[in-house]
Amino acid sequence: MAEEKLASFLKDGKDWARMKTSLPGVFILKLPSYKNNPPRLAVEINPPDKLGNPKKKRGLILRSSQELEEFSKIFQIEKISSLLKTIDKVNPQTKSETGEEVFEV
Numbered sequence: 001m002a003e004e005k006l007a008s009f010l011k012d013g014k015d016w017a018r019m020k021t022s023l024p025g026v027f028i029l030k031l032p033s034y035k036n037n038p039p040r041l042a043v044e045i046n047p048p049d050k051l052g053n054p055k056k057k058r059g060l061i062l063r064s065s066q067e068l069e070e071f072s073k074i075f076q077i078e079k080i081s082s083l084l085k086t087i088d089k090v091n092p093q094t095k096s097e098t099g100e101e102v103f104e105v
Helices: 001-014 067-076 077-092
Strands: 018-020 026-031 042-044 060-062
Touching: 001 026, 001 042, 060 067
Parallel strands: none
Antiparallel strands: 018 026, 026 042, 042 060
């Protein structure tokens, strides 16, 4: 059933269409054909908002299980976390999410 649904999405979905999954922050993305490569599906990792929609315009795109393994190894390197914490200190502060503005009547 799942394989049939994915095959249908690959065949009938629009290029760059995004399908939600039951996993928060995990989406199926239809990639268009490129040069000699036919259209294909990929997994997009993109932090979700409160409604389950992606926060960023484009997330991390994984085209194969091998790419997932490669990224997993990189994410396990402890120095990445400390590097990002240092970058957080150096970068200017960003506005925090306060949610949608509501007009009070």
